[in-house]
Structure formats: structure tokens, C-alpha cells
Amino acid sequence: MKIGVYICHCGTNIAGVVNVKEVTEYASSLPNVAVARDYKYMCSEPGQNLIGDDIRQYGLDGVVVAACSPTMHEPTFQTAVSRAGMNPYMFQMASIREHVSWVTVDPEEATEKAKKLVEAAAARVSLQEPLAKRRIPVRQSVLVVGGGIAGIEAALKCADAGKKVYLVEKEPSIGGHMAMFDKTFPTLDCSQCILTPKMVEVVRNENIELLDYSEVEEISGHVGDFKVSVVRKPRYVDSTKCTGCGICSTKCPGKAPDEFNMGMSKRKAIYIPFPQAVPLKALIDRDSCLYYQKGICKVCAKFCTAGAIDFDQEPDHLSLEVGAVILATGFKPFDARRAREYGYGKYPNVITSLEFERMTSSSGPTGGKLVLKDGREPESVAIIHCVGSRNVNDNLYCSKICCMQSLKHAHLLKEHIPGVTVYDFFIDLRAAGKGYEEFYRRVMGEGTIMIRGRPALITDVPSAPVEKGKLVVVAEDTILSTVQRYPVDMAILSIGLEAGEDAKELARTFTCSRTADGFFLEKHPKLAPVSTPTAGVFIAGACQGPKDIPDSVAQAAAAAAEALAMMGKGYFELEPYVARVTEELCSGCGVCLNLCAYNALEKDPQTGLTKVVEALCQGCGACVAACPSNALDLDGFKTKQVAAELEGILA
């Protein structure tokens, strides 16, 4: 074993405190050390060449560089040594800058510590083994879960790059919540107008296979090669035959509350979710269908000229193979009933922001008219922010979109009903975004009365004649410091965003963790915002946290880019740190099995011993530390190697 040790001065950064010469001498005295040198800047071209030359000249099979932290220059030197024909994993760094010279006052102490670290590194290297990064081929296909704006965007981006995309949407149509909105802040362009083209593009793009009305059942495999099983729920209408003419709905006698209109209107038992639905195909809702409930009717079948109705349709199970996954499963609107003090569900004219969106939409239940339940136009309206957000009793986080959404609603009210009085109750107004503050000013300019105070109560009990037949909002105007009663005709609750119902389920299926509030957890909040701890699984949109449309779209593109980069490269490189089993030592006790967070360990059915699935192993070593018979060990961090380092330090 021949080791070369190189001590870096790093200008005066190290040499200013550590006695480099002394350390170098000490190093040369260590076992297996063939050569020890010091140099002004090891990371410089000549510095790197110095190492290369020695490797060739002395035939070194191990190299130690004592310089800055490995996080800084390990890759640099690893390439340097491999260029000289040495295995990069026969290299070790001793951090004598970040961990010594920069943090120690006394030069003597510093020099001592540096020596120890060098000795440790040398001892370690002499026990290190050549390793190679693992390359996993990556399939050229993506699974996108969720057909909201984020999912659509991600799918289109990947498809445009020529990759096969499977877009799974659990609802009968894609479009998500954005399809329900009327206008979008701050530009006020019509939501449908900008979304519909993208929805249509999804079906038109031959690289995208849209799996509508479907859900992911199970996923196995690993980055680059996921095996996904998807179930397609029966529509009881043959999508290949259905022309979307809608005659069936017009004839159908069965009725049910229309989900798309937040139950404010009725739809038929056989229906097309909404006029711009994609795919534009009908489906039957069993619960409201007379045939399924009473066994009679089948009117739709009689009138369907395409003969698309298929009452015996069964769930369809598909299995897909993809290289990467993008989760864009969106959010769940806060249930306003939980905010008891506002009497949603008790007072008919207390509505949610989402219901208001449908109301203002010309395709909505009121054909775009803003009216009270009795059909009158409201003379005064209260908009209440932060419903279900910023509250220890519901959700502590800020839902981010409600401020702008409320301002938008204030504007729409003024636009639809000239002379209407609008009170906007906010706690703090958060208009951070391009053009948001300007929009805020504009809305104030239109005469919306902004009140800084969170209403405590909405009641229908008048305490003065003016309050008769009105909803009374009780709130403190915290600027005037007076508690007032505001009589209004309608109250709009700006409800917050919550993690989707199925988020927990999905997190388990795709082994990605969640934050305390239930949203998906990104790998790094700043530097890996769309990645998850599971390689090959990315997140986009409101499933990662409350988000408005621009942010969701941007994140979707980012997630697509991550996936494409992986596929473009064609393979995925894993660090060579993998757990290994010495079968002779393994007793098959199975202690390790459920310790692995990645299911990388399994019992070999034949031998009954533990087997490591390399591709899944992330190299944390949790199993190694647990193995009672030392049968498991971790490449690159073998017990003997760490022990050698220990002894080096303690020698």
C-alpha cells in the first residue's frame, strides 16, 4: 500500500495558523505513506498535477489531501486522481481549514489537531477499497399524477420534449380547481380562456396518454424504473364511442347536486362534468341513476345514437413502467363549516370563495349573476380573509392565495353591481407578487372598504332596526380600536387551502414524507424545492403547499425539467455507498428488514438470508449498525474503515 499525503496552505488560510511543514513531516512518518508534500494551493492546476505525477511516479494506490472541507473540493480531487488512473474512492480528505485553522486560536493546538486528522485519513485510506458509482438506466417515460394546472403543465412540458407521459386524473375531467375559477388575479384574464387550450392540447398531444377517472393503486421498483398499477374507474359509457353530444343528459330523469358548481345547481345522473370538460365524454353516477337504484329506466341507452352506454362496464386495471414520477395532486378547500362562528351552512347567504367563483362564472349556476338565495342583488357584502388559516384551532399556516382572491372578489362585486358596498376584513394584507400590490391599490381605489380586523361572529339577530333581515358581521376595526356591527346581505368566506384528502395515502404509496400540516415535503426548501427524498419522484403545485396559479405553473415546469434532465442523461448515478451482506455471517434473523426506510432489504426466499436490492439502497447504514452478527457492512463506510479513522485520531 502506497499513500501520498498532500497538505494545502490555502494561502494563509491554513498555513497562517497550522504549521504545515510540521504536519507534512509528521505525515511522512506515518505507515504506508510513500510521499508527503505541502503546496500553496492544492486545488490549483499545478497542485492537481502534483498529485497526478506522484501517482504515476510512485504508483500510489491511496491519496490523502489535507485542505478545505470535502464538501468544497472532494469532487475536484476525485477527478484529479482518477485522471491519473487511480480509483476516486481510494481518496480521502482531511478538513484542516473549516475544522482546524479557521476555528482554532492556538497554533500549537491547531497543528496537533491537523496531525491527528491527517493520521486518521491516512489510516482510513489504507483500508479503503476501490468503488464505482452505480448507474441505473432511466426509462424515457413519466407518470404525472393529477390533472390540475400543475399536472397539465408538467405533462405538456415532458411531452414536448418527446417523452412518453401518462397523466392520471381521479376526476372524470382534467382541469382541477382552476377550471372552476372565473377570473384570475391580478390580470383578471378569464381562467377558462387560458386553461382550456392547454386541456385540449393534452388530448391532442400523441405523447400523452390521458388516464381520466383513474387512480394509482400501487407503485414498486425504483428511480429510473418504476412499475405503476393504475385502476380506471368505470364511466359506464364507452369513451371510444361517446361523442359528447349530451343528448343522454337532456333525457336523463335522475338528478344530483352538481359537484362542479359546488352543489349550487343540479346535474343529471348521466352527465358531462362541464362544457369544456376534457375528455368531453359522459359518465353515469350510480348513486343517482334510476337503473342502478331501481333497475328500470335505461333512457340514456335508448337515445344514445353512438350506442356508447355500457351498464356492465368493469374497472380497468393497467400497469405502466416509467422512469420518473411527478406528483401534482393539488389541495382540498377548507371546510367552512369548521369555522362555526361564521354560520356557514346555517345562513344561506354566507358562501365560500369557491361558491362565489362559480356564481360569477357565466357558465355557473346563476349564469354569472351575483344574487342572494332569494334572487335579490346584494346591496352590501362582507369578504372575510383567513377562514381556516392562521388559526391555532384550524391551520397555523397562511394559505397565501386568499388575500388576492378576496381583492379579486371585491373587484368583481364592484364590476357586476355598481354601487354595492364591499367590506373587506383582513388581518394582514399580503400582496407580495408581480402586479399584486398594484391590484390592491386599484381595488381600494374602486371604493372597497378595507377593515383591518378579523370578524368574531356572523349573526342574523338584529340589535337595531337597520340590521333587520341582514347578516350582521361583528368585528373590531383594529385601526379605530372600536368594535362594530356591520349589517350586510352576503358574506364571502375566503377559505384556505388544505392538503388533499388522499395526500396521506399518496405519501405512503410514493414513499415521500409530509410536513406537519400534511403537504408533501420537498428534499430541500431552497435548493431542491420540487424533489422529494425519494430519487425520481418530484412534486409540483399546491400539493407541496398553498400556491397560486403562476407559482404552480412555474413549479410544474421545474419538476418537468428535473425529470427531463434525468431522462436526457439516460441513466441515474447513485453513490457507491451500498450495504452488503456476508452470507456466511447472516443468520437470517431479519432484524435489519424493517429498519430499512427504502425496502432495499428482503429475505431471500431460497436461502432465508437477507438480500440487498442495490438499486433501492441509499447507503444510510441503519441496518449495518443494527446487525447483531456483523453480517451487514456499508461500502465506503465499512466498520473497519471508520474504526481505522477512530484509531488514527486516538493514536
Add this chain to the structure above:
Amino acid sequence: MKTLQFFPGCSLLGFNEAYYKSAIALGKIIGYQLEEIDDWNCCGATAYFSISEERTFLANARNLAIAQRNADELTVACGACYASLSKTARYYTQSRKLKFLMDSALKEAGMVYDGKVIVRHLLEVVFNEYPKGELAAKVVRPLKGIKIAPYYGCMIFRPIPAPIPRDALEQLIQLSGAIPVDFSAKDKCCGGMLVNNRPDVGLELVRNLLSEAQMKEAQLIITTCPLCQINLELYQGAVNRKYDTEFKIPVIYFTQMLGYAMGASPEELRLGTELISGLDVLKKAEVAKA
């Protein structure tokens, strides 16, 4: 016949004997008897907390210590007593500091408390211990067609909510044959001692309650707290004078209502001791029936 260890509190021995007596009468019918705990002391209501929180906790610790000698449950009918006692019991188990305080002081007086006593409000006991069907079956004088406003007051739901649904009284009203009105002020404040200390403010609160009751056409208000009864009934005159209104709504205890519906005699229930006769209203039911 289950025995309930009972803490009456000062005002059930004062203005509000009717509450105490009707509670006993109701027990005879549905199957409990009240056993007053020995030598209890005042809970300090809200006022004691304003003088010394420490001493308030001590005073109630004594009550709890006495209670624990017989049973691990203590039933309370007064809202203020319920608040003070349950708060004390809760904090004893939650705060090491307060536990230390109470334990040491009790020791000084040669007493002990083990923190096991559960403080229950009479309403909660009646509602949770007896199946609704059973109670309904006992109704012999259904209060047909009478509109009753259920008034809980503050203390049942705050600070420590009793384990009952928010429409417990409504359900009891229904099963005694009457019609509960949608009384949104049902857990709003009656003014408490303000009615006495700051009539100008207190009476305003009383008025708010009464005017909603009137607006919802309630013929009767039932309460679960003696102070609420006093404020709502006694001061109707004062309110009428101050706001020139004409409120004349009887205010009785839920125990009186149930007791009457279940056939107890007005005398037992001390019906008639209220200043605005609730009995007259209750009688209307029979007229309607006949």
C-alpha cells in the same frame, strides 16, 4: 337509584333554592339522589380569581379533597362553581407548580387530594347518564306547543367544555314535548356580576339576550346557572325601564322544566317562586292538549 355527590354552592342555598329543590325532585323521577358534600366552602366564583388565583385554587382544592373522601365524582349545578372547580381540577393535573401549591397547603390543614375527582355539571349528568328514550318515556305532561329558548350561559362550554353536544338542552326540550327555538345567544354572557357592579353595561347584555328570545318568540327561557336566572329574570324590570321595552319572559331551570314534564308537582319544583310565572306558561300545554 344512583347517588350523586353534590356541590350546591352558595346561591343554591340563597335566591335559587328552586334550582336545588327541583334538581332533587327531578332525581326522584329519573333515578338519582343528591348527596351534599360535607362542610363545603364557596368556590370564589369569578371574584376570588380577581383577588388571588392562588387562594382561589386552594379554596377549591379543599372542596375537591373533601369530595374525594366519598367518590371520584363531584356534581355541580352552578355555572360559576363548575368553572372554578373544574378549572382547579384540570390545573392540578396539568401544572406541577399548582399541584405543589395545593398539596402543601392541604397538608398544612391535614388534608389530601389525589387529583382523581372529576367535576361534572348536572346537565351533563342528566344528558349523558340516561338514554333519551328512557327520559322521553317518563314524560307524562308533554309541553306541547311551548316555544322554549335554551340558555346555557358561558361556563358550561368555557373555559372547560362539558362533554355534551352543543344542542343538549334543545334535545331535552324536544323530548319533553316542547319546541326549542334557535337561540344563537345560548352561550353568550348574561352580564355576570356586571349587572350589579356596572348596571349600565350589564343590563345591555341582559337586553340582548331577552330581545333575541322575544324575536324568536320564546315563551320561556330555561337556564343551567343560578346567576343567569337572577340576571335574566330579576332585571327584566330594570331593562324595560332603561330601554322602554316590554319583556315579560319567565326564566326557569332546566330541572324545573323536565321535572314538570315528568309529572313532579309545582310545589316540589318550587315553581311559583319565580317572579314572572313560568308555571302559567307550562300550564298552557295542558290547555292545548285538552
Add this chain to the structure above:
Amino acid sequence: MPEASWWESKELSFVYERILSLAEGNRIFECIQCGTCGGACPVSFAMDRTPRQVINLVRSGRMEEALKSESIWLCASCYNCAAECPAGIKITDVMYTLKVASTELGIHHKNSLGPVFAKTLVSQLESGGRIAEVQLILRVAVHKLGLLTTLNPVIYLKLFMAGRVKLRGEKVKRMEELKKMNGWLIASSFSLEEKDRV
């Protein structure tokens, strides 16, 4: 947790400490000044400072203003604010602590009859162990003649006829127990603001 602000007079800083040492007392620093408490408070219409302002006075160390505010004695302890507060602040407990300090220091708004009432009730409690309402109300009324008009004698006459008035209040037999307990409290000079006791 921030220290009591330097500008506040020394002798009041203990009130601050006391509030912080309440169960979850330091939550007052999480107050987002949304005013829910004011809206939820049934008597805020009569307050010179809304509960929100009181909390802000306290946490900015302006204790004297807080104590002098009429609001703390207008608080009827209905706990509605605490129940609704989105920051989970136990406002009622804060109010109580301020009341205690206000009675201890004799600092309170001139209109406030609360201290008198509280003292009267407690003196009755600590002498006899129980309260006799009539005596209590009359003794308080003495302090403010105006009151006699609201609780007009006629009502009490009616009450009397209805047999609801007990002139003699009952007393606790073993008063010494209570006395001993409070005795210990004084002797041990135990007080809630001492944070790291036991």
C-alpha cells in the same frame, strides 16, 4: 422570551413576570392583533381599551396603562375571547392576573366597582366560608348609592314574598382548614410568577 421593557416602572414588572408565568402565558407574544377578542367580547362596546389593546399594552411593558384601563374590570370572565382567539391566548387568565395586581396595588379606573365587589365577596368568604347574596349586594351597594336604584327594593320585596331571600348566610364549620391553607401560602411566600419552583 423578551424581558420586561426597561421603561416600565420597577414595581410593576412583577405583573409582567406573573402573566408570562401563566399556563401558556408567553403566547401573548404570538398575538397577531386581529381583534377577534374584541369582536367576541360581549362588553367591549363599553371598554376604553379593547382586549387586543390590553394585550398589546402588557407585552410592550406599558403595565400601568393596562392596569388603569377600565376594561380589565369590565371583563365578565365569559371566556369567549379565549375560546375564539386564533393565537390560542388565554386572554381571560391575563385579565384575571391584571385584576389581581390592580387590587393588590390599588391601581384601577375610577369607575370600577369590581375591586370593591371582589374584596367584599372574598372577605365574606374568608371569614364565613360561604356567601350570603343579600348581604353581599347591600354591602357593595353602600359604595355606590346609584346601584340601589337599579336593584330597586320592590324586587327584593317580591323575592322576599316568594320566600327566596335568606337573610342569614350559612357558614363553614371547619374554617380553620381554610385559614391554615392560606396561612401556609403566606408563610411560604409562594407566588405564581416564580417560574422554576419545584
Add this chain to the structure above:
Amino acid sequence: MSERKRLRIVALLCRWCSYAGADLAGVSRTKYASDVLPIKVPCSARMDPQLVIRAFSEGADGVLLAGCHPGDCHYLKGNYKALRRFMLLKKYTSQMGIEDERLRLEWISASEGARYAEVVNEMSARVAKLGPLNWRREIPIET
């Protein structure tokens, strides 16, 4: 000082959080005791109890284990596993007469350079108070 220098404390740092935290301490030039020497491991869960015992028997006067904060583990739940093991290990070491202060588990994130320095200083001060451990005792042979 001379007393302090002879002490040898080993710090096993998880490479994702705590080692990066130590780096940050360096980058921000925070000075701390020089007798705590770092070793990089992939995860706090890799910290094999055997290694800790090995360290003591090789003459370490103290061992510091550091990993990501609960919930932040790069390997999802490694730090919880480490914590559970640490509990057991503590029992053992105390049985073997190793003082509590000599073995310590800390959560130090990549952004907590100052905290790393603080922990190290505490550790070295406490161990200094106890003096050397001399766990590697030769068995005296009577002659």
C-alpha cells in the same frame, strides 16, 4: 490548558446536517475547543454502538454523536433509530462506569454552525472537569 490538550473527544457527525454544520462554524470563523475531532458518517443511524465502545476502549475521553433534527433526516427516520439505540447504549455505558457527560447525542442542522461550536465547547469543558477516562486499563499482573 496543558490538562485540556491531553483530552481526546471524538465527534461522529452525520454528513448531511451536522458535518455541514461544523463546516459552517468554520466558514463563519467561530472559534471552539480543539480537542474534539470530527469523523464523517453517512447518517446518525450508521453510528454503530460498537464504534462508540471501540472509541472509548481506544482511549477516547468522550464521544459526541450528532445528526439532523428529528423530522429532517436525509434518510427519513435515521435519527429516530439513532436516538433509540442511544438510549440503550447509555444504559450500557453507565453500567460500565462511564459518566453521563462523556457520551452525548445532539441534533445539529447544517445551518447551526454556532450551535456546533457551543456544543463542542460544553462537551470539552464537561469532560475536562471529569479528566481523562483511561478506560483502556491494563490488568495489573501480581508478581
